[in-house]
Amino acid sequence: MKTLSAPESMVSTSKNPRSIGSTATADEFLVLKDVKKSFPTPNGEYVVLDGVNLTIKQGEFICLIGHSGCGKSTLLNMVSGFSQPTAGTVKLKGQSITRPGPDRMVVFQGYALLPWLTVYENVYLAVNAVYPDKSKGEKDDIVKEHLKMVGLLEAMEKTPPQISGGMRQRVAIARALSIRPEVLVLDEPFGALDAITKEELQEELLKIWNNSRNTVLMITHDIDEALFLADKLVMMTNGPAAQIGEVLEIPFKRPRDRSRIMEMPEYYKIRNYALDFLYNRFAHDDTAE
């Protein structure tokens, strides 16, 4: 792992700029250790990730950024349990992750709502699966509470094809949060949305997260999005055999106000630093050579 440090001025406000690899056990909530992932191909083994080390504290909001195809989804799939590392370990609270489970709920890239169920039923399906022993009334309350949180109480009898893309993403988020996952995994959740809806949803997500404070792992292609949302920005190097290139602390105090943080000089320092990382130091192959 390359532990290139960020410029002095930028990390000065954060307490522990290199908390990655921290040894305090309470901080070792989600730990990826020497993770390697390769896929067999007709031309031999294709190594996507090699030597990935990352330690995440409980309640941290992590954004993952890197060029297309570098292995971000591959990395998240090992956290959500859809695939296992070829070598190395991925552990949640000291336990190896072997399969998907509701404690690591995923907001899928294409929303993955069931089109034949209503908005309400989609969320209820999750609540019912995770809390089978709760009474119908309690489950109903949980569903409605979360639909209210994302402002969809009125649309709850509609089906996904009847609502807009932004609303679908809200349902997916409500469904994910309704089961109180310890880790919330989001793969480019706002990628397909228009700029305004995207900003609205970012703010909603942040508001909700401020109350629940579960650990969030989110892939994004948008540096501004990461700077607004995350505690840490994890930047990946290019594949094959991609690694964690650098981890930037985002020092802005919460609750964050978008326009206010954008006025801070630090915002642009971090932003430019990240851009430099992505477009100069680890430029995409076709622009690098």
Next chain:
Amino acid sequence: MTIAQKRPTSSGFALDAKMRQRIDDVLTPVVTLLILLAIWQFFSLFNQNLPGPIRVVQETWKLILYPFYDKGGTDKGLFWQVFASLQRVAIGYTFAAIVGISVGIIIGLNKRIYKGLDPIFQILRTVPPLAWVPIALAALQQNQPAALFVIFITAVWPILINTSVGVKQIPQDYTNVAQVLQLPKSEFYFKILFPSALPYIFTGLRIAIGLAWLAIIAAEIVMSGIVGIGFFIWNAYQNGQVSEIILALVYIGLVGWGLDKLMEWLQSRILPGQR
């Protein structure tokens, strides 16, 4: 100004056009039918063995007017003949649907079973209904169960194959949801698998109803002494009543068309534009 003036006229024209379209939709097939009947009538003038449409109606008007008569045995009105055939279709088809859907789900979920059985099914499904008749009669000895078997074996393949394809094509997204939530088996079947495969299942059911109707006519023709539209045709042929055969063909066509429309209607009711 010009636009404001144009609008009312154009919408009035649009309404008019809609009506015209409607009339056109009905009129075109009717006129076409009349032309075809005229051509048929014309050619029948040169072939005494084939009655023209006028002679058909003349010779069968009793059957047309009294579809409900029942003189016992196989001497029954066309309604009863069709009804008997439809009953067989209903029974054989229901079995085909139950077996086809459940086996289709099983092989759709299990790659190994699918691999083993799919080539066999692909071959069996091409066996024409009539080819099953002798073996059904030989094995079952009696007309009635043999007829049911022929319907079953003809209708089951499209249902089975389409169901298995539908199950195999459940989008990865949906199975991922099931995995993350660790959905219980029953929930997975009823909330994800079945609804997801339903459009495919319906396609199979719709193809199968047409085949089942086709099969029953074929089966009845060779099964003497039973009430049914297929045997009615055979009986008419043996007695040289070509007009009756033609009338029966019209009935068969109309019923087959009705069955297809019924399935289409069911499909549109159960799957309101999901895909």
